Amino acid sequence: MDMFEFLSPLFVLLTIGGTLVGIIFGAIPGMTATMAVAVCLPVTYSLGLENGLALLLGLYVGGISGGLVPAILLGIPGTPSSITTTLDGYPMAKQGHGEKALRIGIIASLVGGLISLVILDLFAPALADFAIRFSYVEKFLIILFALSVMAALSSDLLLGIFSGFLGIFISLIGTYDVTKGGNGEWRLIPPGTEYWLESGFSLLPVLIGLFGLAAILDEAQTGALPGMSQKDIKIGQSERFSLRIFKGQTVNLIRSSCIGTFVGILPGVGGSAASILSYSNAKTFSKNPENFGKGEPAGIMASEAGNNGLTGGALVPLLSLGIPGDSATALLIGAFTLQGVQVGPLFIANNPVTWDAMIIAMLIANLAMFVLMYFAIRYFAMVVTVPKHILFPVILMMCVIGAYTINYGIMFDVWTLLIFGIFGWMMSKLRLEVAPFIIGFILGPSAEVYFVKTLESFGDVSIFFTKSPIAVVLWLLIVGSIGGSIWLHRSASKHRDA
Amino acid sequence: MKLTRRTILAAVSTAALLAQPLMATAQDLPRNIRMVIGSTSTGGDTYQNSAIVADALSEKLGVNIKVDAVGAVAGFKALARDKRGTTIMMFHDFAYLAELYGGKGFVNPFENYIVGATVATNPGNAFLVPKNSPYQTMTDILDAAANGEKVRVAIQPGGVSELGFSAMKNAANVNKPGSGENIVAVNTGSQSDKNQAMWDGLADVINGSIQSNEQFTQLPEDDQKAMRFVWITASPETLNGAPEAGMGKMTRDDMLKYAAPETHVPLNASEDFTFDKEFFFIYNKDMDPAIIDKIDTALSEIYADGAIQDRQTEAFFIPNFRPSAQAREHLIEKRTTYGDVISEISG
Amino acid sequence: MGDLTRVTINFDTSHLLFPTLIGCVLGLLALAIVIRDRKSVLNAHRHWAQVMRATDKPRFFGTLALTILYFSLMVPVGDIWPNTGMGFLLCSIPFVALTGLLFMHDRSLKHALPMLIVSVVAPLIVWWLFTDLFYLTLP
Numbered sequence: 001m002d003m004f005e006f007l008s009p010l011f012v013l014l015t016i017g018g019t020l021v022g023i024i025f026g027a028i029p030g031m032t033a034t035m036a037v038a039v040c041l042p043v044t045y046s047l048g049l050e051n052g053l054a055l056l057l058g059l060y061v062g063g064i065s066g067g068l069v070p071a072i073l074l075g076i077p078g079t080p081s082s083i084t085t086t087l088d089g090y091p092m093a094k095q096g097h098g099e100k101a102l103r104i105g106i107i108a109s110l111v112g113g114l115i116s117l118v119i120l121d122l123f124a125p126a127l128a129d130f131a132i133r134f135s136y137v138e139k140f141l142i143i144l145f146a147l148s149v150m151a152a153l154s155s156d157l158l159l160g161i162f163s164g165f166l167g168i169f170i171s172l173i174g175t176y177d178v179t180k181g182g183n184g185e186w187r188l189i190p191p192g193t194e195y196w197l198e199s200g201f202s203l204l205p206v207l208i209g210l211f212g213l214a215a216i217l218d219e220a221q222t223g224a225l226p227g228m229s230q231k232d233i234k235i236g237q238s239e240r241f242s243l244r245i246f247k248g249q250t251v252n253l254i255r256s257s258c259i260g261t262f263v264g265i266l267p268g269v270g271g272s273a274a275s276i277l278s279y280s281n282a283k284t285f286s287k288n289p290e291n292f293g294k295g296e297p298a299g300i301m302a303s304e305a306g307n308n309g310l311t312g313g314a315l316v317p318l319l320s321l322g323i324p325g326d327s328a329t330a331l332l333i334g335a336f337t338l339q340g341v342q343v344g345p346l347f348i349a350n351n352p353v354t355w356d357a358m359i360i361a362m363l364i365a366n367l368a369m370f371v372l373m374y375f376a377i378r379y380f381a382m383v384v385t386v387p388k389h390i391l392f393p394v395i396l397m398m399c400v401i402g403a404y405t406i407n408y409g410i411m412f413d414v415w416t417l418l419i420f421g422i423f424g425w426m427m428s429k430l431r432l433e434v435a436p437f438i439i440g441f442i443l444g445p446s447a448e449v450y451f452v453k454t455l456e457s458f459g460d461v462s463i464f465f466t467k468s469p470i471a472v473v474l475w476l477l478i479v480g481s482i483g484g485s486i487w488l489h490r491s492a493s494k495h496r497d498a
Numbered sequence: 499m500k501l502t503r504r505t506i507l508a509a510v511s512t513a514a515l516l517a518q519p520l521m522a523t524a525q526d527l528p529r530n531i532r533m534v535i536g537s538t539s540t541g542g543d544t545y546q547n548s549a550i551v552a553d554a555l556s557e558k559l560g561v562n563i564k565v566d567a568v569g570a571v572a573g574f575k576a577l578a579r580d581k582r583g584t585t586i587m588m589f590h591d592f593a594y595l596a597e598l599y600g601g602k603g604f605v606n607p608f609e610n611y612i613v614g615a616t617v618a619t620n621p622g623n624a625f626l627v628p629k630n631s632p633y634q635t636m637t638d639i640l641d642a643a644a645n646g647e648k649v650r651v652a653i654q655p656g657g658v659s660e661l662g663f664s665a666m667k668n669a670a671n672v673n674k675p676g677s678g679e680n681i682v683a684v685n686t687g688s689q690s691d692k693n694q695a696m697w698d699g700l701a702d703v704i705n706g707s708i709q710s711n712e713q714f715t716q717l718p719e720d721d722q723k724a725m726r727f728v729w730i731t732a733s734p735e736t737l738n739g740a741p742e743a744g745m746g747k748m749t750r751d752d753m754l755k756y757a758a759p760e761t762h763v764p765l766n767a768s769e770d771f772t773f774d775k776e777f778f779f780i781y782n783k784d785m786d787p788a789i790i791d792k793i794d795t796a797l798s799e800i801y802a803d804g805a806i807q808d809r810q811t812e813a814f815f816i817p818n819f820r821p822s823a824q825a826r827e828h829l830i831e832k833r834t835t836y837g838d839v840i841s842e843i844s845g
Numbered sequence: 846m847g848d849l850t851r852v853t854i855n856f857d858t859s860h861l862l863f864p865t866l867i868g869c870v871l872g873l874l875a876l877a878i879v880i881r882d883r884k885s886v887l888n889a890h891r892h893w894a895q896v897m898r899a900t901d902k903p904r905f906f907g908t909l910a911l912t913i914l915y916f917s918l919m920v921p922v923g924d925i926w927p928n929t930g931m932g933f934l935l936c937s938i939p940f941v942a943l944t945g946l947l948f949m950h951d952r953s954l955k956h957a958l959p960m961l962i963v964s965v966v967a968p969l970i971v972w973w974l975f976t977d978l979f980y981l982t983l984p
Contacts, residue, residue, distance in 0.1 A: 198602070457695075
């Protein structure tokens, strides 16, 4: 039994403890899984490699999962990867099904986490070899596919797509980042603001500004009337929950988990794209796509299975290429080097014990996440019973911390929060749409790099269509997704006219 | 409202406690120091090196030192705002290279800030080719350029990564004037992008590092991902400070084969080009010089103790302590050398 | 596909390519919206006037003013005790308390007391957690 000698009570305890702390980080708007891993990284030096990894992986899984709580109950995504959870979770909560939505999200998270773990365990090196066949062209098409969800999410096609492009445009402000392959030049910076805007706007402050502060301003504008309370959300009245809601959703759950895992495997595409892609697929293939965005359980399932699917996926390139799949796993490299362990294509072969330890830790973390969250639902849900005049100022304070600490102490990020809070409030008055905007904002920089780099390296526009069979498949998906949304908008407006 | 003597006492002592950091100026070090670094990654070499040094310093001086990965531009901004010594910076050669390459928002750190002690070298900067590449050595690459063959090199523009590329261009010109034109840059970003550029067949040579690319060199030749080192830019003196076992399957002797003088990348007719990526302190220009002295003294005691060297070597850094004055002189010399190379190749 | 699809990208100006492209699409979309919704665009001032009429002005502008004040004071206050997070702590307590009072409808002491306690305790806990335990930098 030498193989499992790392499996001590401490190991299990650290994983569970990490998961708990991770959930709390994820559940606080503005705090992310990445931050949870970052603050605990120094501790791991004294813990030793296996135990340190147990803690960090717990934090990672917990942090990704916890984001669904505020997304559903408050309409504020706890982390960027739970944006699409908000779209159906919050409407469900407003209709009084908050508890049900939480349960759906947690179960979907577990399924996503476990499926991706199985994929990681069985296919890691082979998948890494497949992933490196994705050059700039295919990566651009994946991003384009994710962007096509903008059309699906818009309630008014024209205004929605305009909002999405506005998001892309604003995400391009600042330096064309050399670490992503840019030339380090500035663009779109209004004269006189170079000092603040040279690095552009950071994602997290923009996100919590648009969703968090904007909601608070809206509340202030309408007079902060005592609104939603315990009886509206139906907490504690134990609305009957049955697994039957998952009937007919098996395909959705598996597909979303696999999409999440695969997006995690592709280095550089980014964690938030996982749930966005799963969501758009679920909508495209759904029998009743018109319900998405109005409180459709399948939407929550897709989003949460997708973002937890990411956890296993992001470890694939880390452990088989030495390249992180997202920002939190980038920090894991730090944990390895702190212990003097090299990561690269030979990692799994050279460190079989560590590899087993990581798989076991991920398994424990996923189960712990499920148990902890499932039984804490009642307490989570109490958040909505807190009077607004206490809840909102405290949320705003937490948003400030999140914004300030995301880049390790930059005050402009706090001002970004305010700017986008006001902007988000104005958007709702102008009938512009926040969801496509933020998706454009998230994916804009990657879309740019992959697009420009494709043309730079291949020098031919036709390469987008002729590069590989993968590219052709991606084009079919993109056309299907856009065509589907247009058809849906048409039939919806006909329905309205009739 | 009852104001007993006890409450008044409590209030006064709280106030005194709060005011304490205010009075601790001039002769004393600030009690809470923020060390900003030029990288936004908390998993990278800059962070690791800074964490090791900050740990040792805060223990020696009895103050709190927090390392904040704010990135280069934000780091310099934070440093420029704070004259009290509560913000210090740790960075590497990028600090002056960025300005030499005309990076937006960068200034000469030797003029606008005070450059302080060096603490360590990362010897890992290297160049690699696919394992089945026709180029065996740097000489092959330079000869290919001399014969009019285009050699595409994947780099991240504007810093340490581009410097090696500039040196290659310059070496080609030394080898055969004008042939530097045949060494062309493929501008990519992170290490993963550079590897990908090789695998996509977009680059013949890529910039990388011993730490992150060594395992790829162990792969069999028929693996698409397999690579081979052709050049390690560190100087032989630096590499001799590395642990004998080296990294992975690569021993120190193996490393020396890829570095000067065995691998030949001429700087001019008589010398080889070498580049050591060194980490050093940077301070605000108007900061009290007594603080620099304090840190220098503490550092020399720490390095005399010898414990920090073990931690650095463990993390594959070569200990390299020079007090501020010496460090500054050394780094200014480096800047002049590399400045010449860069202006040479840009004509 | 012939020469029609060939493009050459100059790396030195490549930072402008994508913004220009997106800017053009954005312009076209804006034009389409203006044409389609010209009526509501022309009536924009009336729309905003109505929004303002429906606004709870003291609460809305009060929140904005308090937030701006909160953000502006944090750094100068924090600079008195550098790198301790005091700026955050000392500004958050009054901010949470005042915003809480602003949002309240029944401002009796009995009602306000729980909120006032929270406004002191919450920032203290958060401040301790982040500066001492997690070792993060706060203003």
